[in-house]
Amino acid sequence: MDPASGVIVAQTAAGTSVVLxxxxxxxxxxxPVCAATIRHKRAEEITAAVVEWIRRGGTAYLVTFTARHGHTDRLADLMDALQGTRKTPDSPRRPGAYQRLITGGTWAGRRATDGHRAADREGIRDRIGYVGMIRATEVTVGQIHGWHPHIHAIVLVGGRTEGERAEKRVVDVFEPTGAALDEWQGHWRSVWTRTLRGVNPAFTPDDRHGVDFKRLETERDANDLAEYIAKTQDGKAPALELARADLKTAAHGNVAPFELLGRIGDLTGGVPEDEAAGTGSLEWNLARWHEYERATKGRRAIEWTRYLRQMLGLDGGDTEADDLDLLLAADADGGELRAGVAVTEEGWSAVARRGLDLAATQAAEGKDGNTDPAAVGERVREVLAHADAAGAVVVLTSGEVAEAYADMLAALAQRREEAAARRRREQDQDQDDDADDRQERAARHIARLTT
Incomplete structure (x- = not known):
């Protein structure tokens, strides 16, 4: 991150090691490395949101959306149908089935002629008390059935809100009626199916598999909300079901993307096909991975309804820059540091080129119980000697490690402040873009009516 300060390999009070x-x-x-950390942090964030909402008396559902798919369907086409197309200089963004769920008068309510919502024209959104949702997209692929992208969403309902945009606040919670919940579920199933059929009739799911609703049942320890666990009917933690796609092994002969990558690594490393994990030839796995790279570029894997975090008292965002902030926070969250070494940028580059970075990290661990800074430094220096970089190591005392750690935390705090300012600018820009898109759609609609 900073060539002037290089890298610090340190031992924590727990005897583990961390690279800063x-x-x-x-x-x-x-x-796979960054995804594991980001998704773990996202899962913690989602759990905190669900805990907070149910603690307030709200209701949460885990909703899964799928489309019919076959082995000849392109992943990009399926992703466009579910998530919508990406905006390009040549064409505006086209909403997908997901966006259609939360648009239209049936959902949002009708407006009276004076522009205000009439009391008798509430939409489904009002009747169920929709507050927002957290959406995650997961992708698997198989040789028989092809690509299978699907969306998991935790939907928070049972709230009344006031204010708009950044001023929006939850002012009350209530239990939606059974009739309202049935109306909502029927509406979403109908919109989802109808939209996919309009994009490509072959994508139309059947009524049983297209949209699945599971109400989240909870177990809370009143004295310690940290031990709160929200479970779906099959016993899975919904936050992990939503965020930890990196932990999953796909079913029904399908594989997850990182399983493709693992098999590619095995096969290019000389492992026989019948002994390597996963399925398919090297050529098949490479083709699927490259298609996956192209189809996911520019898309968000996990996304929250705008302003939902602030309504629940949480910070953060969904952009790639926010993911980097999570990684930095995780790197700096190693606990008390008691011994370590500083390695220059040139020295660490030599270590990485020789593939000795893992060995250097392991050398800083306190498995033998020896936490003396000099001993830790000597172990790391021995590893770096194999990369002709032993001279690039400076042993740090516990006080020097703590000082370096404090400097990095200060730098992280500054980055987070900058990230918060960046999010505010992006939200303002998104609002402007949404207004432009609405004006463009209105103009096209008027043009159609007059021709």
Missing amino acids: GLMRCGRIWLC
């Missing part, structure tokens, strides 16, 4: 000061790619779709 490295730049991370932050690619949640493509990098």
